[in-house]
Amino acid sequence: xxxxxxxxxxxxxxxxxxxxxxxxxxxxxxxxxxxxxxxxxxxxxxxxxxxxxxxxxxxxxxxxxxxxxxxxxxxxxxxxxxxxxxxxxxxxxxxxxxxxxxxxxxxxxxxxxxxxxxxxxxxxxxxxxxxxxxxxxxxxxxxxxxxxxxxxxxxxxxxxxxxxxxxxxxxxxxxxxxxxxxxxxxxxxxxxxxxxxxxxxxxxxxxxxxxxxxxxxxxxxxxxxxxxxxxxxxxxxxxxxxxxxxxxxxxxxxxxxxxxxxxxxxxxxxxxxxxxxxxxxxxxxxxxxxxxxxxxxxxxxxxxxxxxxxxxxxxxxxxxxxxxxxxxxxxxxxxxxxxxxxxxxxxxxxxxxxxxxxxxxxxxxxxxxxxxxxxxxxxxxxxxxxxxxxxxxxxxxxxxxxxxxxxxxxxxxxxxxxxxxxxxxxxxxxxxxxxxxxxxxxxxxxxxxxxxxxxxxxxxxxxxxxxxxxxxxxxxxxxxxxxxxxxxxxxxxxxxxxxxxxxxxxxxxxxxxxxxxxxxxxxxxxxxxxxxxxxxxxxxxxxxxxx
Amino acid sequence: xxxxxxxxxxxxxxxxxxxxxxxxxxxxxxxxxxxxxxxxxxxxxxxxxxxxxxxxxxxxxxxxxxxxxxxxxxxxxxxxxxxxxxxxxxxxxxxxxxxxxxxxxxxxxxxxxxxxxxxxxxxxxxxxxxxxxxxxxxxxxxxxxxxxxxxxxxxxxxxxxxxxxxxxxxxxxxxxxxxxxxxxxxxxxxxxxxxxxxxxxxxxxxxxxxxxxxxxxxxxxxxxxxxxxxxxxxxxxxxxxxxxxxxxxxxxxxxxxxxxxxxxxxxxxxxxxxxxxxxxxxxxxxxxxxxxxxxxxxxxxxxxxxxxxxxxxxxxxxxxxxxxxx
Numbered sequence: 001x002x003x004x005x006x007x008x009x010x011x012x013x014x015x016x017x018x019x020x021x022x023x024x025x026x027x028x029x030x031x032x033x034x035x036x037x038x039x040x041x042x043x044x045x046x047x048x049x050x051x052x053x054x055x056x057x058x059x060x061x062x063x064x065x066x067x068x069x070x071x072x073x074x075x076x077x078x079x080x081x082x083x084x085x086x087x088x089x090x091x092x093x094x095x096x097x098x099x100x101x102x103x104x105x106x107x108x109x110x111x112x113x114x115x116x117x118x119x120x121x122x123x124x125x126x127x128x129x130x131x132x133x134x135x136x137x138x139x140x141x142x143x144x145x146x147x148x149x150x151x152x153x154x155x156x157x158x159x160x161x162x163x164x165x166x167x168x169x170x171x172x173x174x175x176x177x178x179x180x181x182x183x184x185x186x187x188x189x190x191x192x193x194x195x196x197x198x199x200x201x202x203x204x205x206x207x208x209x210x211x212x213x214x215x216x217x218x219x220x221x222x223x224x225x226x227x228x229x230x231x232x233x234x235x236x237x238x239x240x241x242x243x244x245x246x247x248x249x250x251x252x253x254x255x256x257x258x259x260x261x262x263x264x265x266x267x268x269x270x271x272x273x274x275x276x277x278x279x280x281x282x283x284x285x286x287x288x289x290x291x292x293x294x295x296x297x298x299x300x301x302x303x304x305x306x307x308x309x310x311x312x313x314x315x316x317x318x319x320x321x322x323x324x325x326x327x328x329x330x331x332x333x334x335x336x337x338x339x340x341x342x343x344x345x346x347x348x349x350x351x352x353x354x355x356x357x358x359x360x361x362x363x364x365x366x367x368x369x370x371x372x373x374x375x376x377x378x379x380x381x382x383x384x385x386x387x388x389x390x391x392x393x394x395x396x397x398x399x400x401x402x403x404x405x406x407x408x409x410x411x412x413x414x415x416x417x418x419x420x421x422x423x424x425x426x427x428x429x430x431x432x433x434x435x436x437x438x439x440x441x442x443x444x445x446x447x448x449x450x451x452x453x454x455x456x457x458x459x460x461x462x463x464x465x466x467x468x469x470x471x472x473x474x475x476x477x478x479x480x481x482x483x484x485x486x487x488x489x490x491x492x493x494x495x496x497x498x499x500x501x502x503x504x505x506x507x508x509x510x511x512x513x514x515x516x517x518x519x520x521x522x523x524x525x526x527x528x529x530x531x532x533x534x535x536x537x538x539x540x541x542x543x544x545x546x547x
Numbered sequence: 548x549x550x551x552x553x554x555x556x557x558x559x560x561x562x563x564x565x566x567x568x569x570x571x572x573x574x575x576x577x578x579x580x581x582x583x584x585x586x587x588x589x590x591x592x593x594x595x596x597x598x599x600x601x602x603x604x605x606x607x608x609x610x611x612x613x614x615x616x617x618x619x620x621x622x623x624x625x626x627x628x629x630x631x632x633x634x635x636x637x638x639x640x641x642x643x644x645x646x647x648x649x650x651x652x653x654x655x656x657x658x659x660x661x662x663x664x665x666x667x668x669x670x671x672x673x674x675x676x677x678x679x680x681x682x683x684x685x686x687x688x689x690x691x692x693x694x695x696x697x698x699x700x701x702x703x704x705x706x707x708x709x710x711x712x713x714x715x716x717x718x719x720x721x722x723x724x725x726x727x728x729x730x731x732x733x734x735x736x737x738x739x740x741x742x743x744x745x746x747x748x749x750x751x752x753x754x755x756x757x758x759x760x761x762x763x764x765x766x767x768x769x770x771x772x773x774x775x776x777x778x779x780x781x782x783x784x785x786x787x788x789x790x791x792x793x794x795x796x797x798x799x800x801x802x803x804x805x806x807x808x809x810x811x812x813x814x815x816x817x818x819x820x821x822x823x824x825x826x827x828x829x830x831x832x833x834x835x836x837x838x839x840x841x842x843x844x845x846x847x848x849x850x851x852x853x854x855x856x857x858x859x860x861x862x863x864x865x866x867x868x869x870x871x872x873x
Contacts, residue, residue, distance in 0.1 A: 054778040084780015096771040099790045101797075101868040110789070115780040147869050163779060 004029050005069055005203045006051070006087075006171050012063035013043075013050050020046045020059065022227040028171070028203040033194070035218025035235060036207045037250070040427075040456045043227040044207040048175040051205060052089045053081075068171065085115035088164035092176040094156035098148045098163075104156075105132075105144030108163045115167045124166075131162040135192050153321065154185035158192065165196060172197065172204045178213055182320040182483050184527040190216045209456055211254055212529035215239065223247050239531065253457045255486030257525070258532040263509050264493055267312040267471065273347070274308035275445055275477050276332070276365070281305050281341030283327050301327035303501040304341070309445065309477060316492030317481045318524065324501040325481050329449045332479065333367045334358070359393065366438035370450035372430030376422050382408075383418035386436045407436040410473075411466060428459040432466075439470070447479045452487060464491055485528040489513055497521045553873040554858070561854035566618075568850040569843060573614050576839050577606075583630050583837035617843070626655035626847075627840035631833075655844040658829060663848070665735060666825035669818070670810055672741050673748035674803075680749065681756035688757065689764025689795065690787065700761050704754035712813060716747045716820045733822045744821045751813045752806050759802045764795040797868045804860035811849060 004027035013021035020043045028034040038044040049055050051066055053073045066073045068081045081087065091097060098107050105128060112124045119127075132140035135158040143155075151159060157177060164172055174193070178186035194217055197204050208214050214221050215235055222232040223246065231243045242248045282303050286296040302324045309315050319325050330336040331343065334350050343350050345361060353361055369375040376385060386404045387395075395403070405415045411432040422430060431451065438446055452460045464487070470476055482488055488495055489509065496506040497520065505518040516522050526534060584601040585592075601607050605616065620627060632653040688700030723743065724732035730742050767773065768791055776786045811827075818827035826845060833841040864871045 049778075052778050056774075082780060083778055089775075089778040091775060093771055093775075097775045099772050099776075099794065100870060101793055102790070110785075111779050111781060114782065114785065149870055167780070 006205070007067040008051070008064070009067065010064035011047075011050060011061070011066060013046055013055065013059060014062045015059045019062075020227055021050060023064070024224075024227075024229045025064075026222055026229060026232065028205060030170070030201045030203055031198055032220070033197060033204040033206055033218050035214040035221035036205065036224055036229075037209070037211055037214055037221055038207070038224035039209055039250070039458065042224045044209070044224060045175055047224070048089065048091075048173050048205070048207050051171075051173050052083055052087050054083065054089065082115055084111065084169075085167040086169055087171045087173065088167065088169035089173045090157075090160050090164045090175065090177050092179050094160045094177075094180070095148065095151070095153055097156070097160055100148050103145045103147050104151060104159050105129075105140075105146075108159070108166060111163060112166045128162060128166055131166055132159070134196070135159075135161055136188070154181050154189065157181060157185075157189055161189070161193060161196070165200070165202075168200065170202060172202050173207070174204060175207045176209055179209065183485070183529060184320055184524070186213070187216070187527050187529070193217070210529070211239065211251065212531065215531070216529060223250075250457070251531075253461060254531055255457075255490055256532050257486055257489045257513060257528060257530050258534065264314060264491055266493055268310055268493075269312075272311050275311045275346065276309040277342075277344040278305060278307050278309075278332070279342045279344070281328075281331055281338035281343060283331060283336065283338050285327075300501050302331065302338070305498075305501075305503045306341075307496055307503065307506055309479060311444070311477055312471060312475060313494060314471075314478045314480060314492040316488040316495040317479065317498060318483065318485060318488055318495060319498035320483060320524070323498040325483075325498060326449065327501075328498070329367070329447060329481055332447055333365060334362075335367075363389075363393070363441040364443055365445040365447060366441060366443040368431075368434050368438060368446060368448045368451040370454055372427055372434055372454060376430055376433060378422065380421070381419050382413075382422060382425075382433060385422070385433060386440055389437065389441045403440050404436070407439040410439065410470065411436045427454055428463070431455065431463065435463075435466070435470075439474075442474075443476070445477045445479065447481070449481045450483070451480075453482065453484055460487065467491075485525065486530065497524060549873060550862075553862075557854075557858045557861070561851070561858070564854055565847055565850050569618070569621075569847050570614060572843055572846040573617065574610055576837075576842060577610050577613070581837050583839055586837055587630055621847070624656070626659070626844040628652040628654055629658060629833075629838055629841050631836045631838045632658065632841075655840045658841060659826070659844050659848055662824060662826045662829050665823070666814060666818070666827065668738075669741055669744055669748070669823065669825055670814065672745040673752070673810065673813075676745050676749035677753040677756055681753040681760060685757045685760030686764060686787075686792070688761035690768065692761065692765035692768070697761060697765075700757050704757045707750050708754040710750055712747050712751050712816055713820060715750060716744070716817060719743050719746060720821075735824050740821075740823065744817045744823050747817050747820075748810060748813045752809055755802060755806060755809075756799065759799050760795065763798040764791060767791045767794045770794075793867060797864050797871065800860055800864050800867070804857045807853060807856055811853075 006028045008024055008026050011021055011024045012019060022043075024047065026034065036044060036047065046055070046059060049059075050061060053066070055061065061074060068086060071080050073081060083089075098104060105125070108128045109121065109124045112128065113119060113121065116124075129140055129144065132143065137143050137155060137158055143151075148156065157180075160177075177193075178189055181189060190213065193204075196202075204217075206214065206218050218235050220232060221235045221238050222229045223238070223242075223244070224230070225246050230246060231238070233241075233243070238247065239251060242251060282305075283301050285299045285301055287299055305324075305328060307315075317325055317328065327336070331338050334343070337351065345364065350358070350361070383401070383404055386407060387400045390400045390403060405418070408415050408418070413429065413432050413436060417425070422433065425433070431454070434451070435446075452463060455463065467476075467478060471478070478491075480488060480492055492509060494506065494508050495512045496503045497512065497516075497518065498504065499520045505512065505516065505521050507517075511517075512521060513525065516525060582597070582601075584597050584604065584606060588597055588600055598607070605613060608616075617627070629652050633651050634653050684696075684700045684703055687696035689697075691697055720732040720743065723729045731739050732743050734740065773786060773791055776790060777783075781789075814825065814827035815830055816827070817823070818825045819831045822828070826848070829841065830845050832838075833845070861871070861873065865873050
């Protein structure tokens with residue numbers, strides 16, 4: 001390695017008395033991709049922001065230096081280093097990174113002109129257009145003038161790569177950029193980013209909460225824990241010979257898909273009748289065609305899907321975003337009615353229930369959502385939130401309080417927070433509130449729409465254990481709707497794979513993961529990031545990710 | 548196209564709104580106490596003369612018949628004639644008997660057309676004054692929502708909202724016009740006469756503009772794309788004026804559409820106080836004199852203007868933010 005372009009020397013960052021980054025040092029050279037692994041709360045994001053001289057209000061660099069080509073970012077470098085041109089940053093929220101009221105292309109051009117005032121508008125536009133081509137955005141000439149809301153997550157992240165790279169930065173900070181993306185899309189983004197970095201001899205700091213993602217891109221990886229860099233090794237060495245206990249545990253928590261012979265316990269009984277029967281359900285949305293008068297596109301979100309959910313089983317539904325998973329969730333929870341087909345609960349069609357009966361029946365099937373921040377009202381106390389479903393059904397007050405406390409205990413929440421607001425609670429605790437909120441109603445079926453994907457690995461395993469325990473004590477049945485294949489592999493007895501609104505394959509855990517029949521299932525599995533050897537390589541099956 | 552579809556839909560809706568407004572006004576005028584005929588023929592006229600004139604004017608027909616007749620004329624562009632105002636411009640009073648069925652009474656349409664420009668001028672000037680005051684205060688308050696600019700914005704809006712418009716009008720007339728002879732106050736002989744009433748109206752509407760702007764701008768400044776714009780390399784000035792204000796202006800524009808009703812309510816009082824010969828003044832005089840055709844004409848005009856401005860507001864909001872549903 002030649003002289004390092006970015007050198008971090010004993011960096012300390014604090015919010016008041018609370019040290020978030022505690023004496024971190026490392027160096028990155030040109031064409032090098034330096035990975036930093038850390039769970040949520042380890043200080044990754046703060047580190048990333050400190051490297052771009054972009055600390056939020058109230059958080060300050062209290063010691064050490066960040067040197068860009070020898071210039072201290074905060075002192076001498078402040079005039080010589082332009083953030084956005086010399087150092088670029090890409091974050092984990094591509095879809096809220098740009099002004100929603102201005103088309104994507106012009107915003108990137110605007111940025112380029114700001115950091116490189118010498119360019120003409122035409123030159124800038126040409127450069128952005130070329131890069132949009134390079135990151136493989138389909139028909140960039142049209143996409144250039146589309147608004148951010150018209151971009152999918154993966155496309156937007158590619159646009160943000162263009163935004164970061166258009167000014168030819170020497171250093172790129174990528175903070176968990178593939179976390180919100182589907183596996184297939186993430187794999188594409190990573191390979192695009194890697195190519196571009198090498199071509200441009202750029203130094204990249206790749207911060208990630210997934211060791212699997214780091215394995216795809218990084219050369220050297222530093223492990224961050226509680227604000228400190230506790231070890232640093234080339235990624236393969238790190239994975240095979242970690243030096244610290246912390247890293248060892250982290251690696252052991254990485255879920256395996258193929259290198260384990262264990263399958264989730266089958267709690268089914270011989271005389272079981274299906275709990276929920278889904279028969280040939282379809283749902284089509286009318287979407288107004290742009291530039292036409294009263295014409296509509298018909299989007300077939302779910303097409304003729306059938307399956308049974310058996311008591312006490314874990315049924316998994318996998319597929320990329322856009323494949324119809326969310327619509328299917330809305331149908332299963334009867335938030336929307338299918339255009340055709342039927343859903344039966346305990347033998348009776350849901351369509352036959354009147355409003356009053358339906359309210360009562362809804363106790364039996366409850367939905368748990370992905371985002372515990374938006375799904376919990378911020379100004380309602382925890383206890384009141386959990387009891388809402390009971391109150392709605394006219395339960396006496398004393399009994400309600402009793403049941404709420406019981407549910408809180410069973411999901412592992414301290415009853416002392418009964419009268420607290422949810423503000424101070426962590427993601428995991430919030431998700432437990434959602435679970436308790438469903439449990440007070442004594443449901444039979446819980447439908448989990450990406451319920452675990454907001455959590456980091458450690459918290460995720462704890463909740464999986466909790467789900468298993470609840471299943472045993474309360475005879476619960478779960479439907480896991482997820483794009484996290486490793487989680488599904490660990491938990492689900494039977495799995496259905498969806499592609500473009502259709503259920504292309506349904507099978508038990510073993511047959512789906514080890515003997516997939518449909519080509520799409522193979523393609524999906526082969527894109528899954530994992531530490532295992534893959535039993536097959538289906539990379540060339542020609543399935544395009546849904547956009 | 549979505550625009551054409553939108554326009555057709557909204558114009559049809561607008562016609563329904565105007566029809567409903569006119570019907571309600573039409574009915575209410577005839578149901579509430581106060582007989583225009585009595586005012587026209589004079590307090591001393593015998594009852595049979597009153598009835599005779601009323602029958603001649605068609606005022607004793609069933610209301611639906613009268614309404615049908617009125618709407619029939621309206622679609623041909625005829626709003627009828629004033630009961631009180633002759634073409635000469637003098638106001639007829641009970642003292643001198645003018646036959647309102649004769650054609651020497653002023654056309655309602657002409658009366659309105661004559662005053663609309665004056666009222667529009669007043670409303671526009673008031674809006675400009677209000678924006679001149681509210682934009683800097685609101686923007687400063689929104690950008691520093693924790694600091695003193697926000698407190699100043701709050702103070703000013705509290706002060707303005709608590710000033711009664713008639714009181715302010717009298718104070719302004721007393722000092723600026725009567726005592727110091729700086730600005731003329733009563734009547735209308737040129738643009739200078741617009742200033743005082745416009746100030747009164749501006750004080751009335753600016754608290755709402757300040758409030759909306761501070762809160763929506765403060766909210767936009769919290770969004771992630773504003774934060775990320777810094778690390779993308781955009782200078783702060785550009786972030787604020789190019790992006791934050793753009794996003795914050797959508798609620799503001801919607802507010803202005805609604806503010807129009809406040810403005811019209813304010814115009815009634817303010818024009819009367821300043822003897823400003825606009826639509827508001829005409830309304831007050833006509834209501835006092837039970838001049839049915841004029842009141843109806845004004846109501847229809849105002850509801851049409853209201854519909855038009857709200858269509859415009861929605862279009863502008865859509866052009867700024869494509870996520871707004873048309």
